[in-house]
Amino acid sequence: MKNEIKEITSEETLDIRNKVMWPNKSIDYVRISNDSEGRHFGLFINDKLISVISLFINDNSAQFRKFATLTNYQGNGYGSVLLNEIINIVERDKIDKLWCNARVDKSEFYLKFGLKFTDIQFQRGEINYVIMEKMLN
Numbered sequence: 154m155k156n157e158i159k160e161i162t163s164e165e166t167l168d169i170r171n172k173v174m175w176p177n178k179s180i181d182y183v184r185i186s187n188d189s190e191g192r193h194f195g196l197f198i199n200d201k202l203i204s205v206i207s208l209f210i211n212d213n214s215a216q217f218r219k220f221a222t223l224t225n226y227q228g229n230g231y232g233s234v235l236l237n238e239i240i241n242i243v244e245r246d247k248i249d250k251l252w253c254n255a256r257v258d259k260s261e262f263y264l265k266f267g268l269k270f271t272d273i274q275f276q277r278g279e280i281n282y283v284i285m286e287k288m289l290n
């Protein structure tokens with residue numbers, strides 16, 4: 154089995170974003186207005202894209218967004234491999250901080266990667282979020 158992480162286009166992320174995160178919404182709902190300014194990465198197994206993540210860098214701080222693994226492939230370590238690669242990339246690029254709007258039900262997962270809770274929480278739609286961050290370098 155061949156696992157590979159590659160930089161992809163934002164268009165390539167849309168199907169997984171849609172199916173996994175917002176299955177009841179249209180594909181346009183999962184576009185981000187500044188997708189064209191982001192870098193997008195995908196994990197492929199035998200050339201099939203199964204996990205995606207998008208990275209937006211501003212003022213030496215990097216936000217990851219729309220992190221999703223196809224449901225049938227979750228819980229096998231693929232998301233961890235992809236997130237570790239993102240951490241390596243931002244460390245290599247001398248970015249000071251990595252952060253995300255974490256779905257509260259996923260926050261335990263991010264703690265394993267050294268992200269810490271900030272005290273900023275909010276709700277969007279039905280979903281509760283907390284900002285989590287990791288200082289680098």
Ligand SMILES: CC(C)(COP(=O)(O)OP(=O)(O)OC[C@H]1O[C@@H](n2cnc3c(N)ncnc32)[C@H](O)[C@@H]1OP(=O)(O)O)[C@@H](O)C(=O)NCCC(=O)NCCS
Binds near residue numbers: 223226230231
């Ligand atoms: C968050 C998400 C991208 C993680 O992707 P993933 O490929 O499932 O990630 P992993 O398999 O590396 O880790 C998932 C869990 O499986 C566990 N795991 C990892 N490898 C494992 C293995 N070989 N065997 C069993 N469990 C394993 C991890 O410890 C983790 O546990 P936790 O959720 O209790 O912390 C995925 O759950 C997802 O798409 N969720 C829906 C969308 C979403 O919520 N995105 C994040 C918004 S903040």
